[in-house]
Amino acid sequence: MMLLLQADENAAWLAPYAYTIVLLGIAFFLFRVFENWYANQFNRPLYRHYFVYKRLSASQLRILEEEFTFYNKLSSKHKRQFQHRMVTFLGDKKFVGRDQLVVKERMKVLIAAMGCMLSFGRKNYEYSLIDYILLYPNEFYSTMNNAYHKGEFNPRERALVLSWSDFENGYKITDDNLNLGIHEFMHAMQLESLKSRDLDSSRFGKQFQKILQQLTQQEVKDKLDETRYFRAYAFTNQYEFMAVLTEYFIESPGDFKMHFPKLYQHTRQLLNFNFAGY
Template sequence: MENTNVYYLIFALFIFGLCTLVFVKFIELIEYLYLLFYKKPAYVHFYFRLKKLPLEEERFLKDKFVFYNRLTKKQKTFFQHRVFLFIKDKSFEGREGFKVTQEVKLYIAATAVMLTFGMRKFLLPSLSKIIIYPDVYHSTINNTYHKGEFNPKLEALVFSWKDFLQGFATRRDNLNLAVHEFIHVIQINSLKYSDVSSAMFTDASKEMLALLLNKNIRARLDSTEYFRDYAYTNQFEFLAVLVEYFIENPLELKQNFPEFYLKIREMLNYNFRGY
C-alpha cells in the first residue's frame, strides 16, 4: 500500500512538472508573438523589492547622466535598483595602481543600465569582470595599446579610465568609449542567450544592418560622410558607432538618418524623453 502511494505521488509530481513546463512554454510563446507584433517586450520592469541608492550616489547620477534626469520619478527608482544590482553582480579590478572607488563603479554601472534600461534582462551574464587602467594599456590580444575592449572568453570588459571619462566630458562629439564597448557586450550577450530582450536586440540589429543594402541609404552614407570611418570596419563596429551617435545626438541622427534612428530606438526599446 505504501509503495502504491509513493507511485501516485511520483506520478502526481511528474504531471505537475509537465503542466508547469507546458504553461511556461506557452507564456514564452505568447510573449514572442507579442514581441513579433509590437516590437517590444510585454513588460520590462517588475521587482519584488526595490533597492535604493544613498543620496550622494543618486546625486552623482543626476550630475553625470542626462539620461537619468529625463526619467520619470518611478523610472528613477528602477534605474537606481538596477545600478545597485549591477555593481553587486560584477567584479571590479584596478590595474597599474588604479584605485576602484564607489564613484568608478557607479559610473560604469550606470552606463550599462542606461543602455539596457529598455530591456528586461540587464545584468549581462556574458560579463563578469570589469578591469580599469588609468590610461591606455597594452593588450595581449593583438599586441597593441588599447583604450577599451571586451574579451568574451574571459568575460572581461577593459577600460582606460582617462578615455572612459573623456567620452562623457564632451557630449556632442559622438565619441563615447563606454557606450561603444558596452554595446559589444550586449551584442555578444544577445547572441548567447534566447530571452525576449536578446531576441529584440538581435532582430532589430539585423534589420538595421539590412538597411545598408538600400541603394539610397548607401548613397547618402557615401555623400554625407556623417559617420566616422571606423564605423565601416565591420558590422559589429558599425552598430556600436551608431549607438554612440544615438546616445549623444539622437535628434541629429534622426534628421540625418531616420531609418537608423528608428531601428536603434527599437533595438534598445527606448521610449524616453529626448530620444
C-alpha cells in the same frame, strides 16, 4: 485499514494544493506564450520588470543625480527601475584597478550608469558575459591583438576593460559622438545577443539585420558617402558599425534621426529605447 484511511484523508487534504500548483503551472506557461507573441508582434518585451525594490545608497544617488543627465530625464517610475538595475550591476560585477589605479565609488557609479542606460529597454539587462570591470588610468597594452587600446570587451576573461581617462572624456563630452563606455558595452551586448535565445536577443538580431539591409540600399550608401556623417572607424566591420551607430544614437539623437531616419528607428527598436525623449 487505518493506514489506508489516513492516506486517503491526506490525499483529500493535499488535492486542492496539487490542483493549485497545476493551474499555476498552466497559467505560467500560457503567460510565457503570450509574452513571446507580444514581443514578436510589437517588437518589445511585455514586461521589463517583475519586481523593483533595490535602492542606491545616498552617496551613490548623489553622484548619479549630479553627474548623469539621462537619469534626471526619467520619470519617477523609471528612476526606481534604473536604481534597481544599478544596484544589481554593482553587486554582480567586480571592479579592479590596474597600473596602481584606485577604483573610487564615483567610477563605479558612472560605469554602472552607462551600462544600465544602454540596456534600459531590455528585460535581460545584466550583461551576463561580464564578471569583471578592469580599469586602467589611460590607454593599455592588450594581448588580444598586441596593440594599445582605450577599451575592449574580452569574452574569454569575462571582462570589460576600460581606460578611465578615455571613459570619463567620452562621458563628459556629450555631443561629439565619441563615448567609450557606450561603445564597449555595445560589443558585450552584441556577443550576448548572438549566444542567447531570449526575447531581447531575438529583437536585437532582427533589428541588426534590418540595419545591415539598410546599408545595402543604394540611396543610403550614396548618402553615407555624401555626408560622411559617421566616422570612418564605423566601417571597419559590421560590429564596429553597430557600436559607433549607438554612440551617435545616444549622444545626438535629433541629428541622427534627421540624417538617417530609418537607421535611427531600427536602432531605437533594437534597444527598445522609449525614454528621456529618444
